[in-house]
Amino acid sequence: MAEQKKDLTNPKDFINWTFYGLTATIATVSVTAYVDMRRQRDEAVDRVNELTDKVWEMRTENKALRHENEEQQLLIERADSTLTKAEQIAKPKIK
Numbered sequence: 001m002a003e004q005k006k007d008l009t010n011p012k013d014f015i016n017w018t019f020y021g022l023t024a025t026i027a028t029v030s031v032t033a034y035v036d037m038r039r040q041r042d043e044a045v046d047r048v049n050e051l052t053d054k055v056w057e058m059r060t061e062n063k064a065l066r067h068e069n070e071e072q073q074l075l076i077e078r079a080d081s082t083l084t085k086a087e088q089i090a091k092p093k094i095k
């Protein structure tokens with residue numbers, strides 16, 4: 001069924017046609033804005049996830065480095081105590 005042309009000289013038809021056009025325009029703008037905002041949100045979520053992954057990697061690496069540092073510190077303390085004992089043994093006892 002074909003739509004008949006409206007007589008826009010009639011105020012009622014003109015107002016209805018105007019509201020129909022405005023409604024279509026608002027719907028188009030709303031959908032476009034929604035799609036754009038959703039895309040921006042998705043991009044922001046992706047960036048946050050990437051940064052979170054980097055933070056976790058850095059924390060894991062930091063934890064491993066701290067553990068390695070503690071082990072090296074223990075080795076240094078053992079070496080110092082061994083050296084101190086060796087120095088005490090090597091010193092001639094003075095009477």
